[in-house]
Amino acid sequence: MDKVITIAMPKGRIFEEAVELLRKADYRLPPEFDESRKLIIDAEEEGLRFILAKPMDVPTYVEHGVADIGIAGKDVLLEEERDVYELLDLKISACHLAVAGLPDTKLNDVAPKIATKYPNVAAAYFREQGEQVEIIKLNGSIELAPLIGLADRIVDIVSTGRTLKENGLVEYETITEVTSRLIVNPVSYRFIDSRINEMVSRLTRVVSDVK
Ligand SMILES: Nc1ncnc2c1ncn2[C@@H]1O[C@H](COP(=O)(O)OP(=O)(O)OP(=O)(O)O)[C@@H](O)[C@H]1O
Numbered sequence: 001m002d003k004v005i006t007i008a009m010p011k012g013r014i015f016e017e018a019v020e021l022l023r024k025a026d027y028r029l030p031p032e033f034d035e036s037r038k039l040i041i042d043a044e045e046e047g048l049r050f051i052l053a054k055p056m057d058v059p060t061y062v063e064h065g066v067a068d069i070g071i072a073g074k075d076v077l078l079e080e081e082r083d084v085y086e087l088l089d090l091k092i093s094a095c096h097l098a099v100a101g102l103p104d105t106k107l108n109d110v111a112p113k114i115a116t117k118y119p120n121v122a123a124a125y126f127r128e129q130g131e132q133v134e135i136i137k138l139n140g141s142i143e144l145a146p147l148i149g150l151a152d153r154i155v156d157i158v159s160t161g162r163t164l165k166e167n168g169l170v171e172y173e174t175i176t177e178v179t180s181r182l183i184v185n186p187v188s189y190r191f192i193d194s195r196i197n198e199m200v201s202r203l204t205r206v207v208s209d210v211k
């Protein structure tokens with residue numbers, strides 16, 4: 001019997017699209033995927049074990065080797081900079097990372113404040129722009145920050161643009177496009193490369209069909 005491959009799956013937004021993609025690639029996933037609060041789900045006939053993690057934590061599980069494979073947004077990979085290989089763009093959960101703020105406002109000359117869930121991405125971006133900023137880490141409802149005077153700009157995910165619009169904010173710059181990626185632990189890749197490569201090729205075949 002082959003070793004069971006462990007896959008870290010993000011809960012939340014990405015989950016449903018990732019499950020759909022795996023099923024399209026003919027992986028038979030048990031009914032627990034559709035209605036369950038279990039955090040570990042075995043797909044025994046496939047020799048796969050899924051662990052359901054917070055999206056931001058997926059690269060951590062993969063780097064530490066407790067998951068061989070993971071599915072993570074490019075935003076998370078850029079923020080976390082974990083030691084993992086990125087094997088495939090799954091082209092799901094598309095959105096982008098952007099700088100936004102109140103309309104018609106200029107950045108202060110002296111250390112403008114940037115609120116974000118992505119402190120490393122934001123710091124790197126403003127460093128590249130040659131701007132000295134103060135980063136304020138928040139964990140959600142980032143759009144609040146400029147509205148209540150906590151920050152001059154935010155760095156956050158934009159998908160439909162509805163949250164910005166309904167809160168009277170505008171996008172100033174796009175930092176990068178974001179989709180979900182298949183990532184792998186480097187040691188796992190060395191030892192079980194054929195099964196991982198088979199998964200990559202099965203997923204590659206269905207990626208372009210899925211919107
Ligand atoms: N509109 C969106 N808002 C946030 N993330 C999105 C959006 N569209 C796609 N994504 C992708 O989904 C991932 C986040 O999923 P989700 O919102 O479920 O997690 P989270 O915000 O980190 O979790 P939580 O809100 O529980 O802390 C992001 O890392 C990104 O790659």
Ligand SMILES: O=P(O)(O)OC[C@H]1O[C@H](OP(=O)(O)OP(=O)(O)O)[C@H](O)[C@@H]1O
Nearest residue numbers: 140141142156157158159160161162163
């Ligand atoms: O462009 P839109 O389609 O409106 O999507 C973008 C919004 O969705 C995400 O928030 P989320 O719902 O995850 O809430 P939180 O991060 O504030 O917890 C993101 O942080 C934006 O606020």
